[in-house]
Amino acid sequence: MPEIFQRASPLADIAIQGRFGADHGAPGVTLSVRHPALIVTVIARKGKAKTLAEALKNWRGATVQWAGAEQYFVLDRPFDEVRKKLDGLASCSDQSHGRVIIRIEGPKVRQVLCKGTPVDLHESEFEIGKSVLTQMAHVGVHLTRVERDAFELSVFRGFSESFWEWLTEQAEEFGYQVI
Amino acid sequence: MTGFRLDRGGLIDRTAPLDFIFDGKAFTGFAGDTLASALIANDVHLMGRSFKYHRPRGVISAGSSEPNALVELREGARKEANTRATMIELYDGLVARSQNRWPSLGFDIGALNSLASAMFVAGFYYKTFMWPKSFWEKIYEPIIRKAAGLGTASKEADPDKYEKAYAHCDFLVVGSGPTGLMAALTAARSGARVILADESAALGGSLLNENEEIGGMSGYAWAMAGIAELSAMPNVIVMPRTTIFGWYDGNIFGAVERVNDHVLEPSPYEPRQRYWRIMAKRAVMATGAEERPIVFGGNDVPGVMTAGALRTYANRYAAAAGKSVVVFTNNNSGYHTARDMKTHGVHVEVIIDSRKESAADSSGIPVIRGGAIVNVRGGKRVSGVELADHRMVPCDAVAMSGGWSPIVNLMCHRGAKPKWDERIASFVPPDVGGGFVAAGSAAGRMLLSECLADGARAGTLKGKTPSIPKCRDEAFAVTPLWWVKESTGKAFVDYQNDSTAKDLPLAAQEGYRDIELAKRYTTAGMATDQGKLGNVNAIAILAEATGRSMDQVGTTTFRPYYTPVSFGALAGPFVGRHFQPVRKTPLHDWADELGAVFVETGLWMRSSWFPQEGEDWLSSASREVLATRQRVGLCDVSTLGKIDVQGKDAAEFLNRLYCNTFSTLDVGKARYGLMLREDGIVFDDGTTSRLAPDHFLMTTTTANAARVMSHMEFCHQAHWPELDVQYVSVTEQWAQMAIAGPKARATLQKIVDKVTLDDTGFPYLVAKEISILGGMTARLFRISFSGEHAYELAVPADYGNLVARAIMQAGEEFGIAPYGIEALSIMRIEKGHVAGGELNGTTTAADLGLGKMMSSKKDYIGRMMAAREGLTDKNRQCVVGIRPFDVADKIRSGSHILKKDDAPSMAADQGYVSSVAWSPMLNMWLGLALLSNGRERHGEVVKIFDGVRNIHMFGVICDPMHYDRENKKLHA
Amino acid sequence: MLVKCPHCGTRPVEEFTFNGDASVQRPASNDPKSMDQWFDYVYLRDNPKGRFDEYAHHSSGCRAWLVVTRDTQSHEIFNVVTARDYAKKRVAP
């Protein structure tokens, strides 16, 4: 369903494309904003956690991320579809506008992220597809490893600008690019 | 040897000369030098002045324990006081100044203190300066404060950046000497994730300073090979210039990496320092041992240093501390220095060994056995020593060795105390469990072979301990000599703080017998080096004075920081504007376009007022109020907490959280709710709407949003896990705006699809999902904080600015104005609605005039405690309105209230003004107040006491609802 | 201090907010005669030097309330369960 209203990203004027920071050849990391995103918080109703987990498995076209006990983010599907599909299993709340997802990837991605999160991101401890809730730079972050050297960071919209400033400053020493 | 730079050897790069300035004079050193080694090579020994007596001081050590050679490094905003010359890597353009002297290092007036030093004993301050009483703050203390302290710190903002980071490993190795290297190699070869950290710029520990032999090569070559191997392994992180400063719960180590302290200025993209929190599954303390001084007369004259330091300057930095050296030792390592110096071609006058016998090899250098130095000659540089038998020995440097103390600090940071080991006459680390073990010299092993074996053992995380390379050992033998009692000169225990050997027995004599009391009375061990060198001597002297053993006296408490850590590193990037993150509402851009002034509200930036040309905040806010009350206004209220509450038991959950009832709320309706804390005091309020039978949208105050969420989580999970309820914060999903005023309905009607906003289609307290602007889903609530006919409209956040602009356009014909939280606040005070000033954590529902909301039909948080006598007393302060008696007067928030004729006193205090506003509707200042038994006192004239502004007036108590008491406008 | 959250794994103490003695249970009765129990519940605290059950909120993580069993002197942590499980297991007063 095409949206009739243009969604404005809170980072529209901030995440400007280009090459920044130190220049050691190829950029250490590459940053991009996933906007507009579709994000639904899904929380199991009492006694339905198992059935919900089943229902969320192998959902074509949706990305399901763990987001707390018996709680998930369902990405890429519109709110109404998610709610209908999970009716009776879960309470759903639309967060598509409430959170901002930043993708960060590149050879130095772990070196950048370890300046914020206390979570051990070493491959042996943090497989692809894993999500955690943590805090970086005084901001709550939902962090997912999407590829070996690529992570998605989801933060509350209101903090996104501040968080972006911090994140890019941490990346400066390696050189970064915004796409 | 030309000058004091040795012709050969050392780890300096003679092809890279570096220019630097010390105390205004230009010098040259080499890459690989420290400031201390470069100065020594330039025959500069006088580097600082001591704390109390301003005695001339030179370098004592070659490492981070240095108490004397502290300088002000760099200039201007980068100036850094008390920097150890022994740890400053030389760089081109370095500028340093000596400190704690005036007018100059060579001639320091403060040294006059020495003349009165007979009086300046321990505890001196506590016994005098008491008369006349007023002299303390005015005269004595300023003089003392000026004389005290060391360097001068900059008051300008630091231009450099700092970073924080976390690291994880299976095995942390602290120290990269033979022990640490062996441990790291062993663990890394078995595949473990290893971090090897050393505070020094170069890895290798003592192998850089000594002439050892390991595995058929020089110790240095062996170390370099090991470091190269480790650096190439993907499972190893090698961290030079990284000091582990503390050991914390959970085997977390605090560390500071000095990323750019060895350059003139860091690159703009790099930090000066980086603070690490290292989470180690296991760790080894391979921090080595510290050589102790001996306490004898003049042991502080520049040119006296530890034997190991003298050796290190020669071996590692190719700098000779003197041309003619005397060694004073109570153990074998003094001989080591003597031999090395001889090898370097430096004349060693004599070895004075306090032991009657020893088997150490003196390589033909004369030895005086059973001897002792009683005084050192020379002021700013050693010129000779005086022995116990009155012999005089001329020399220009003294190497002293009082034995070795394992560096146990880190292991004692969590409360364990080190134990005395008679064998090596040292305190050795306590056993703190398997997560953190000591190895090598840090564990009291003084032989190289033992160190290597110990390192290998510590690094064996699984499997068999590997065999170690062959090496040469030299026997370690010490017979304690702590203090030369026959000393004729001042003998220092704590160099920097000028505590002498005599201070400790005096402290004991006066009752300060415990080592901790003695420390505090004499200040021994409290200087920037924290007694790393002399504390053991102090303990020994106190032990003797009080007839106790070393064990009985024990050490003082070891605390972080192993070496002092800059504030900058621990603060990281969270300073200045970045101290806390900024939170912006989805209407920020819209408000900004209209010239809003933003104000910090918690982390949020809220639009506070929207000034037009020439307006100050008050005229702007007043105009905004008038526009709203007369026409229509639009206000950003997105910061209110919004919590989606769903599930079969959602209504029951709310019933238990709020003191009033929510299960009876119809779908599509909103209700004002009041939450108490369990102690019966009001916690928060807000409007909560029922969107479906099992779906509520709760709103909270901006200030309490996070706390309410935690409270709900707690109540649900800890008290009532049986409830089928789910909740999540949706604060950020919605842009929310209040549209208020007589023309609010007309304005909104223009953008609302289908629904007719009349009193039947959309009556007061309706809450519904609607469509606006031809297809955007939104939520509309007919609620009011201003007292006007008003709505709150919520739209998905990305559309916030767009919708706000559309409303402004729609309202243009009615004269719409944006209003900020100043106007909002004025209107709520006019209406007597309570907010932060009244919801202050000490008021009850009844105090706020909301007592009737407390249901008696159900259990809810706070019900029982609210019934206590103290919370129901009729004389409690409750909310009233207050106005000036003379309407020209301005009431100020925070004023106190007295009965009309009472004089000010705490006993007469009746309450205080909690909120004030200039009311453009009533044309006067008015406010809300908390007043004892206030509800009975409407109409009373009271005295308003504003002592801090020295403004006093009379006021009249009235109903809190100052404006439109019949609520006509709300329902208009 | 490292706390092993049953949902998130091992996390450092900065992600948690502590809330004291978990041994007290909210009384079930609103009878004025139960006032002593209420007073005890709201105001009196077990405050031992040693082993202690305390509430901890994983406020910067999954937001679960936990009950941590910890030594208040050594800070050693023995056990962590969710407050939900703790509440379920608690014997009725």
Add this chain to the structure above:
Amino acid sequence: MKYSVFSLLKNTLSGHKKWPAAWRDPQPKQDYDVIIIGGGGHGLATAYYLAKVHGISNVAVLEKSWLGSGNVGRNTTIIRSNYMLPGNNPFYEWSMKLWEGLEQDFNFNAMVSQRGVLNLCHTDPQRDAFARRGNAMRIDGVDAELLDRERVREMYPFLDFNNARFPIKGGILQRRGGTVRHDAVAWGYARGADSRGVDIIQNCEVTGIKTVKGKVMGVQTSRGFIGCKKLGLAAAGNSSEVAAMAGLKLPIESHVLQAFVSEGLKPYIDGVVTFGAGHFYVSQSDKGGLVFGGDIDGYNSYARRGNLPMVEHVIEAGVAMIPGLARVRVLRSWGGIMDMSMDGSPIIDRTPIDGLYLNAGWCYGGFKATPASGWCFAHTIAKGAPHKLNAAYRLDRFRRGCMIDEKGQGASPNLH
């Protein structure tokens, strides 16, 4: 021997060999009229005033470790009387008055330094709250000044006035507030009490309290049983543990508060300044170290040490307040155990057990209270009833709902 310039000169001439011990090291007697548990500031002050004001000198102070090893020896030394509520204000002001004459009174220079305490505010509501507080002080004759931004800038131009996340809007200043050399307070009171006959017994840990039919008989200690007619608990952070020996459960939690000192510097900051947008307060010791602290770590603890998160939290706030601090180095940090009460205010009262008196709940503000606390506790013990200055500090106030909650945080000790 009286301490004075003359005694100092005299002793200098005799090579300092003749200074007597500042206090005796007596063996415990079999019993005492009054035993005080806790050789901290409050316990020692209580003993001092019992002897001095009430003539009761058959008193022992039992200290489990060395004298002053508790919070009196590890606090950030700030004294002030800028309290707001009627239960608090006169008490703390009396304490301030006692500080003002203390050194002459007990003949020991504790370096009471009234250099001013300035609390910064960063928002309008904070300023209003300061006005309320300041007026509560002024109404009772206590000094308080409300400063605007420019006045603050004149006093401390090096605070962050340019780039602050939370701009400084002003502050409240109590000029009579300041600092005191903490250890010397314990030493001065100990010496004063000892010279009036009080036995100060170090390394004597109380391990049990003996009561018979609801009346106190004495205490078990690491040095044997010692009998007494009255027993006063002044064990600060250990109050719950000691009270439990008599079967009492208290409205108190023990928490760790960290403090810090920087390397010695030439005079940097004249008075005491507290940050209003985070947890940080600082003053400079006469030795030159910046002494500073912040908030408690937040979890119950009896370990006198904290962890890194609070270290960072405090130091971030420090640099946010004074940007120049970034290049200053922190030398040492330590912790003390705070007896955090349920309303943030102390308890000085009788207990349900006959002869047992309680002095506890000082949170992190008990140092400034030392003289008045000792004064009032001595009175309460001597007379068997509270003095009017501690009349509000009753143990039953929670049950009655008469909390004295300056911060409005309610029954959450770690928020006070």
